[in-house]
Amino acid sequence: MWTFIWRFLAYALGILLLAAALVAQVSYRHLASISQHETYRPWLLAFCDYAQCALPTRRDSKLIVSTQLSVEPHPLYQDVSQIKLDFTNTAGFSQPLPQIELVFSDIQGRNIAGRRFGAEEYLPRLSAILPEPATLMSAGESVTAQLEIANPAADAVNYRVRFVYE
Structure with missing residues (x-):
């Protein structure tokens, strides 16, 4: 009788x-997305304090808002446009600089040209003396991005800007 109970236990x-091992493996595999969830993040932070690990930086591209966009001809080069884009981190936390996705479309809304720009492309270093640009945007911080692109096709009459994280 007792052997049955011990075997069962x-x-x-x-x-x-x-x-528990399965839950730990799934959690570890999806840690980047789970750690962004407001409900789980405090628990994961407490666990990481105990286990001496680090969570990925919080990020939410929906909380980065474009405040101004201008597209103008380049003053020196023909068939090149200068784009100036101001955007603000409206989140209550610091987050990494996003990639900027710029897509041009025709009058029917079909995409004609598009590209993603990393922070190193829209925030170039001014000289070899200055340090690399910051990689985090503080809460409420505004950033000005400056890009130079070849003019898209003549039928590109609309453009769309999105902030993305991979």
């Missing part, structure tokens, strides 16, 4: 340990 403990 051993199997139950083994099942619980295997289930």
